[in-house]
Amino acid sequence: MRQVEGPWQWVSLGVAVVLLVALLLGRYFSLDPQSRFFSSARFASNLVVYILALGYFAGVYGTRTRSLQSATAIIIVAFLLALYGLGPNLTRRSWLAAAVSGLMLGEVTWGLNYWPMGGLVGGIFLLLAFYGLTGTLHNYLLGQLTRSVLVEFIGVLGAGVVLVAVTSIWIG
Numbered sequence: 015m016r017q018v019e020g021p022w023q024w025v026s027l028g029v030a031v032v033l034l035v036a037l038l039l040g041r042y043f044s045l046d047p048q049s050r051f052f053s054s055a056r057f058a059s060n061l062v063v064y065i066l067a068l069g070y071f072a073g074v075y076g077t078r079t080r081s082l083q084s085a086t087a088i089i090i091v092a093f094l095l096a097l098y099g100l101g102p103n104l105t106r107r108s109w110l111a112a113a114v115s116g117l118m119l120g121e122v123t124w125g126l127n128y129w130p131m132g133g134l135v136g137g138i139f140l141l142l143a144f145y146g147l148t149g150t151l152h153n154y155l156l157g158q159l160t161r162s163v164l165v166e167f168i169g170v171l172g173a174g175v176v177l178v179a180v181t182s183i184w185i186g
Contacts (some may be wrong), residue, residue, distance in 0.1 A: 071140035076133020089120035
């Protein structure tokens, strides 16, 4: 495997530091729902989680390894990312929701492994599934899962799948 050298090494290190700082600050400011930074912190934390998820899902899917290996890797990381996204006040139901998200994403990975598509397209499909699963379960746990919220998730997921299907010709 080639090692990244030169300016890209510093750029990638800088991006990693920015993502880590965003996660830490996002978690810190999202501990108090009364804080004036709460919604911004939640947004930043969720954005970083989705960026990390996309990178990991695309990387694992792009290896095209056996489903037993790739789905297991996706299950573990999806569980951990879902657990982070469902926090900071974790309950038994939060742990169960994160486990369900991880297992369902593993099943999606297993099915996608039979489709001939590139790593980025597979990663985007997995990200869309992760977004739909964790978002729906998070709203359910908060008691905020209404018909309009569900329609919103279905609309975003449908538009995302259509967009990826149409543009997959170019991003392979």
